[in-house]
Every structure is written in C-alpha cells, then in structure tokens.
Amino acid sequence: MNNGDVPDIVIHRLPLYLRALDQMAENGQLVTSSQELGQRLAISSAQIRKDLSHFGEFGKQGTGYDIEFLRAQLRRILQVDESWSMALVGAGALGHALVNYGGFRQRNFHIDAVFDNDATKIGTMMEQLRVEDQRYIPERVRELEIYIGVIAAPASVAQAVADMLVQGGVRAILCYAPITLSLPEDIAVEYIDPLLALQSMTYYIHKRQLIIDN
Amino acid sequence: MNNGDVPDIVIHRLPLYLRALDQMAENGQLVTSSQELGQRLAISSAQIRKDLSHFGEFGKQGTGYDIEFLRAQLRRILQVDESWSMALVGAGALGHALVNYGGFRQRNFHIDAVFDNDATKIGTMMEQLRVEDQRYIPERVRELEIYIGVIAAPASVAQAVADMLVQGGVRAILCYAPITLSLPEDIAVEYIDPLLALQSMTYYIHKRQLIIDN
DNA sequence: TAGATTGTTAATCGATTAACAATC
C-alpha cells in the first residue's frame, strides 16, 4: 500500500480532521483555523497545515478555513462523498452488531451482502439481507461490484476469507479478527482489535503505579 | 502519557508480538526467531529485536526465543497476567455486544459495572450486571476499584462520561465514541472507530483506480 | 493599516534499518 507521495500517516489523520469539521458544522460554526482544529484534536497547528498542503491550498491568510469548503475538499480527497458497498463475512454477534450499526450508513458505507460458513446461519435473514454461503464469496462479491470486505469471522478462517474476498475483487479489508493478514500489497487493510488497545494501556497504568509507589 | 523512556509506538507493538506468540504456542511451537515473528507480522526482524531490547535480553544467539519464556515476559511487561476490572458506560447495542464478547474475559479483562443515563435501561440486567445510573459513576468506580473505563455512549455525552470516570479514579479509557477526548495527560486513552479506518482505506481504493484508468 | 493566519522552508527530532561482533 501507498505508492503515492502522501505518507500513510497523513492519510490516516484526514478522517480525524473531517470528523472534527463535521462536528463544528453541526454546531453552526462557519470558519475555523489550524490552531482551533489542532487544539480540539491534540495535534499541532503546523502539522495540520502541513498535512493539508499535500493536497492544495484550502485556507485564507488571516481568516483560516471555510468549514463547508474544507469538508467538501476532504470528502473528495478521501472519496467518501460516494456511497460504498461492503461485504460482511461472519454472521455471529459481532456481525449482527455491525449490520445494525447506523453509523456506517450515515457516512455512506453500506453492508450489501453477508456470508458465513455455518449451515445453521446460511439462509437466515439479517435485517434485509439473506446470509449466504461463504464459499460463494468470490463470485458474489464480483457480481455485486463490492470493493470493501469486512471480516467478522474467527481468526482461524480469517486468512482464507480474506483470500476469497480478494479473489472477488475487493480492494480494501476491515478486519476484526485478531490476526495479521497476508495480502497483495495493493490491498488496503485496517484492523480493529480492542484487546490490543487494552493491552497497551495496561502498560501505562502499571507504570504510573510504580511511580506512585516510589 | 508516556513519561518513561520507551516510545509509545514500541509499547503498541508489544501486544502484537504477544498475540503472535500465543498463536504459535497454540500450535505447539516452542521456539521462534525475530525473523519468523517479523515475517508473520510484516515487521522487520531488526525492529522486533530493537523493541524487545528496551526491556531486557530474552533471546539466545543462534537459536532465537523460547516462546513460553518470551510470552511470560511480555505479559509481565504489559501487566496482562493480572485480571483487570472495567466499567462500561452505554447499555445500547454496542454495550451489549461488548458485555457478551468472550474475547475480553479470555484475556483477563472483565466488565464489572455498566452505566447508562436512559431511565428505561437503568435497573435492567445485562448478563449478570444491573445497569446503573450514569450519575453514580464516580462513586461506584471508586468503590469497585476499577481502573479502566469503556465508553460506548454517544459522542454528545462522551466527554462528560470520561470526566466522571476520571473522577472515579480510572487510569485508562477505551473510547468507542467518535470524538477526541480532553483528559489529564496521565490518563491513557485509546480509540476504536471503524469509520476512521474505512475512510482512510477509501483514499487508497480511489488512488488505485486512478492508476488503472491512466 | 494592524492583526491574524496561512503555506512552506529549514531545522530538529525520533524511528527504522543495515550491519556486525558476540556467542549459542
């Protein structure tokens, strides 16, 4: 991933900027500055200006950024003004939660197919969607022209599932399984794992207690 | 966060190492090398050795690392051999999914209290737990000696909830609300937001299509 | 005009990697 000239780490901050701008807009705010945005996100104003400068000049000296305009630019850059179709693999508890999660729809992401390998789940309905047999992932994903896969299946099958998604033409995978996937380098992957987050925080809790004890 | 001398980014890789080692151990493997581990995680072997060297010498020249020994060391460093108690705020769909998630328990993390501000939810049961009124977070968290808070409440109340958790003595917060929290700097925070992950991946999908089109 | 804030350059800071002596 990342053949281009904009660093990954910059790309990963853009959605953060967009989110803050969305919230400002909701509050009726019209204009902001790199300083205000930075304060809100705990990021330096210089970094925000630098990040944005990779894509163009969106501000005005002396006044800052027009919020509506910058939002539109960021949505265009991230391509989140279009609607995106997603294929979900895994019809368990997590899968259900994801299908029912309104936040995706609200931001133009839609789950349009659900797969599982459990015979007792295949054929059942999840919201409007019939759970399909996992083995048909490649052909169905291609048929539906889906470019984003979401893996909510156990780690043991995650790699196989990922391979099938890629076979179907998926370009990006959001993986909830606790495993590092091995994929062609032109496929984008992101991982969601609350346990990793918890396990790094406990390191810091421990450290603070040590300091107190001394 | 991070008064110590080990960089944050190193701490965040340790749980990844531990996870891979756990999986190797499950498969009956006894020994590994920085090279094998790196290949599996898409991290350079030099980086793994460097990261570990912040904490001690855990390997043997010529043979590599004893998996059981290294796991024990990492669990000790991260303090994940102890059991951790957590307070969950938000008894909605996400809150239910989190309470029912077996992965936490399996790794020594337990949800021991649930709070909400919705009168129709307060008093109802979630698994073994009675949903309590959000306003009692500070006193109850202190009473139960809970050091980790999990926010599964809407963004609109997330900051207020975080403040109450900190008042109760929480040292770390796992935040599912789409907002950057403003907290004392000795409080560890991690965010889980699948939308941010999706919105950065769509940038890359777009880029690849451009390349193909040319 | 005076004040504010941008976009950008150069300097600083920090993280990653290559290489290798040590040694199992």
Next chain:
DNA sequence: TAGATTGTTAATCGATTAACAATC
C-alpha cells in the same frame, strides 16, 4: 567447528516543529 541469530551501534530515513514571508 560451521551456521544461525541475538543485541547493539551507527547510518539512514522520515516525520514533526519552529519560524517567517506572504497576504487576507
């Protein structure tokens, strides 16, 4: 002994920040 792999140093690479001319 020969082969493998560690822990560590120094070099490289990349990201962040400070500073400021440009200009609204």
